[in-house]
Amino acid sequence: MTFKNKRKIVKVAMDIDDVHPRKGFGIDDINDNLRYARLLNKNFGMKFTLFIPTNCFGEYPISKYKDWFENIINKDYYEVGAHGHYHHRKDKADFAGSQKEVNEIIELMESEFSELGYTPTGVKPCGGLITQGVYGSLSKKFEWISDSVAYKHRKVNSIKRVFCTCSSASPQYKGEEEIYIQSHIASGEHISNSIDETYNRVSEFLVTLSKEVDVLPVFVSQLTMVKK
Ligand SMILES: [Zn+2]
Numbered sequence: 001m002t003f004k005n006k007r008k009i010v011k012v013a014m015d016i017d018d019v020h021p022r023k024g025f026g027i028d029d030i031n032d033n034l035r036y037a038r039l040l041n042k043n044f045g046m047k048f049t050l051f052i053p054t055n056c057f058g059e060y061p062i063s064k065y066k067d068w069f070e071n072i073i074n075k076d077y078y079e080v081g082a083h084g085h086y087h088h089r090k091d092k093a094d095f096a097g098s099q100k101e102v103n104e105i106i107e108l109m110e111s112e113f114s115e116l117g118y119t120p121t122g123v124k125p126c127g128g129l130i131t132q133g134v135y136g137s138l139s140k141k142f143e144w145i146s147d148s149v150a151y152k153h154r155k156v157n158s159i160k161r162v163f164c165t166c167s168s169a170s171p172q173y174k175g176e177e178e179i180y181i182q183s184h185i186a187s188g189e190h191i192s193n194s195i196d197e198t199y200n201r202v203s204e205f206l207v208t209l210s211k212e213v214d215v216l217p218v219f220v221s222q223l224t225m226v227k228k
Contacts, residue, residue: 010213013220014040014168014181014202015049015146017083017124019072020056021065025185026072033186036199041077044206049220051083051124051146053094054112058086063115073118079219081122081146082109089127095138096129102137110141122146122221135159144225160225168198171205173212178223 016037019026026034040046050072055061062069072078084094085108094105113120121143128148138145139159147161166172168183186194209215
């Protein structure tokens with residue numbers, strides 16, 4: 001009689017950044033550019049944390065798109081996290097301005113979400129940019145942050161942090177207990193191509209991974225958070 005070795009269980013989370021109510025960014029039913037998420041859920045049980053800017057470029061206030069938001073949040077395979085307000089990056093990044101500017105951004109995000117009756121527990125800085133002083137401000141409104149690996153060395157006591165381990169462009173398993181795949185909404189000129197490419201890459205990865213370990217799909221909020 002042979003006994004099968006107990007297989008290792010590996011948690012796998014995936015996020016989708018920049019989803020907002022604009023054609024090509026999560027609102028278009030015709031191109032249906034979130035369908036790779038739907039298919040990865042259907043075929044692998046994957047769950048997704050959507051990081052949504054609350055008023056991308058000052059043109060897409062999510063409070064005005066109640067049906068769109070409800071359609072997302074009513075699906076049991078989505079959770080929503082905050083992703084700045086204007087989604088400004090580079091020189092005017094949402095979470096890299098003065099304390100006063102950042103507090104204004106936090107209030108704006110909170111107001112948009114509260115109009116939709118939703119309180120996100122997590123947040124991810126736009127472009128990964130966040131100055132050291134901002135963690136404390138975010139900790140007053142959020143339980144956790146998806147932080148950039150570039151800031152992993154920082155000492156942060158105020159808020160729990162989680163870091164992605166790979167990108168949907170090249171999903172990888174290096175023996176970790178948990179995998180966090182970062183992705184962006186498949187959009188742009190070649191919507192169909194990027195949807196199919198993202199779906200194919202991630203599904204091939206999951207098929208290969210499943211041969212080695214038991215895959216346990218989770219939301220980003222269910223990953224082990226670091227607090228130093
Ligand atoms: Zn973004």
